[in-house]
Amino acid sequence: MGWRGILGFDFGIVQAPLGPDISGPELVAAVANSGCLGFLRAPDWEAPDHLRELIRKTRTLTDKPFGVGVVLAFPHAENIKAILDEKVAVLQVYWGECSQDLVLQAHRAGVKIVPQVGSFDEAKKVVDVGVDGIIVQGVEAGGHIIGREGLITLLPRVVDLVRDRNIPVIAGGGIVDERGYVAALALGAQGIVLGTRFVATDESYAHPTYKKKLVDLERTAYTDVFGRARWPGAPHRVLETPFFQEWRNLPSDENESNQPVIGYSTIHGVEKEVRRFAGTVPNATTTGDIESMAMYASAGVGLINEIIPASEVIKRLVEGAQSLINKQFAA
Template sequence: MGWGGILGFDYGVVQAPLGPDISGPRLVAAVANAGGLGLLRAPDQDSSYIVKELIKQTRALTSKPFGVGVVLDFPHERTVQAILEEKVAVMQVYWGEFPKESIEQAHAAGVKVVQQVGSVSEAQKAVAAGVDAVIVQGVEAGGHVIGQEGIASLLPAVVDSLRGTHIPIIAAGGIVDARGYVAALALGAHGVCLGTRFVASEESNAHPLYKQKLVEASNGDTVYTSLFGRARWPGAPHRVIKTPFYLKWKDELRDDENELQQPSIGQTIVYGQGKVVSRFSGMAPNQSARGHVENMVMYAGAGVGLIKDIQPAAMQAAHYNYGLKHGLSPRIRKMTFPTIQ
C-alpha cells in the first residue's frame, strides 16, 4: 500500500472532514476526482435532510466515491441512517465509540467504516468492533484533537499493537507535504489524513481571511487550547492559530465561562441557516462569515508553517504520490519502509 491507495481509492491521501461546512461538496468532489478520499462534514444537528442534500450536491460534481465524517459526540442517529441509505463509500466516525452492531449495519449497506482514534486502546477497540481502517490522530493535528500524544510515538505504537490485523492505518496530525507523508510511511502508516492543507485550498469553503492566516503563519504559531466552543462541544480541546485575538484573551476567560455569555462578533450562514457568531464561538469562518472575522477561531495543525500558498485540491490529493515517486532523492526512494512490499 505504501505508494498506492487505500480502501479502493487511487491514492493514500484522505481529506479530513472540516467543520462546520469548510469541506463542502466542491472540495470533496475535487479530492475524489483526483483519486483521494474526500470527506464531507456531517452537520452538528441530527439531520437526514441536510446530509442527503450534501451528498446529492457532491454527486453532481463527481462520479467518484467519497465519504462523510460524523462526530459521535453530537446527536447522529438520523445522520448515520441517511449515510447508509445513500450508500456513500465511506463513513468516518470520531470522538466516541461506534459499536459492532452499527458497523455491521454499515457493512450491510455497502458502506466502509473508518474510525479516528487518539490512543492504542481506542485503535484496538475500533478494530475489534470491525472497522475497515483507523485514522491515528496525533496532538499536532488542527481542529478538535482527540489524541494526547505526538504522532511520532503514537503511530508506531498503534502499528505494533495492530500487527497481523491487516487493517489500513492512516496518520493524521501536522502533515502538510510529501515529506510528512514519507515520515508517516516510515512509522508504519499506509496513508495520511490532511486537514489544514485542504483548508488552504481553492475549493475549501473557508473564508479568504482564514486561508490568508494559514499562509502567513510560521512554525510555532499554533496552540493546543480549550478556549473556543466550550458550550457547543465541552471537553473537546483544539489546536488553533495564535491570532492577536487569541493572545489577547487566552488568559481572560474563566473556567466557568463560555461563548453563551459573550457578545456577538459577526454572522454566518451554515447549511442555509443564518447564525450569530459570538465571541469564543467554535465555528470557524466560512465564505459567508461577516463581521469581525479576524476574531473568529481559526483551526490549524502544527505543520501550518510549511503552507506557503493556496493550491487546487487536486494538486494536494494526487501530486503527493507523484512527489513521493519522482521528487524525492534516490537515497530516500531506495529506503525500505514497513508498509512498502
C-alpha cells in the same frame, strides 16, 4: 492501485471532514476526482434531508467514491441513517463509541467504516468490532483533538497492534507535504489524512481571511478557549492570531454563552449567530469580526505558503513522495 492506495482508492491520501461545512461538495469532488478519499462533514445536529442534498450535489460533480464524517458527540442517528441509505463509500466517525452494531449497520449497507482515534486504548477498542481502517490522530492536528500523544510515538504502536488484522492505518496530525507523507509511511501507516492543507485550497469553503491567515501565520496553540459551552472537554489546536494571543488565558469559568455576538454565518443552510469565543470557524458566508473568530490549524501550518487547487496538493504529495523515496532513500 497506484501510489500507496488504500480502501480501494488510487492514492493513500485522505481529506479530513472539515467542520462545520468547510469540506463541501466542491472540495470533496476535487479530491475524489484526483483519486483520493474526500470527506463531507455531517452537520452537528440532525439534518438528514440537508445531508442527502450534500451527498447528491457531490455526485453531480464526481462519479468517484467519497465519504462523510460524523462527530458522535452530537445528535447523529438520523444523519447516519441518511448516509447509509445513500450508500456513500466510507463513513468516518469521531469522538464517540464506534460500536459493533454501528459497524454492522454500515456493512449491511455496503459502506466501509473508519473511526478516528487519539490513543492506543481507543485503537484497541475498535480493532475487534470489524472496522475497515483506523485514522490515528496525533496532538499536532488542527481542530478538535481527542488525544494527547504525538503522532510519531502513537502511530507505530497502533500499526503493531493491527499488523495481523489487515486493517489499514491512516496517519493524521501536522502532515502537509511529501516529507510528512514519507515519514508516516516509514512509521507503518498506509495512508495520510490532511485537514489544514485542504482548508488552504481554492475549493475549500473557508472564508478568504481564514485561508490567508493559514499562509501568513505559522504558530499554533493547543487550547480550550473556543466553544467551551457547546462542546465542553474538547481541546483544539488553533492559529495564534492576535485575538487568540490576547485571550489565551481566558479564565476557566468563562465561555461563549454570555459573550457578545460578533458575526453571522450560514452553516449547512442554517443562519447562526457567532459569539465571541464560539468554536465556529468562518466559512465563505460569514460576516462580522472575522479576525476574532476561531481558526483551526495543525502544527504544520508553517509549511503552507500558498492557496492552490486541491488537485495540485495531491499531485505534489504523490510526486514528491515518490521522488523523495526513489532519489534520497533508494540507495
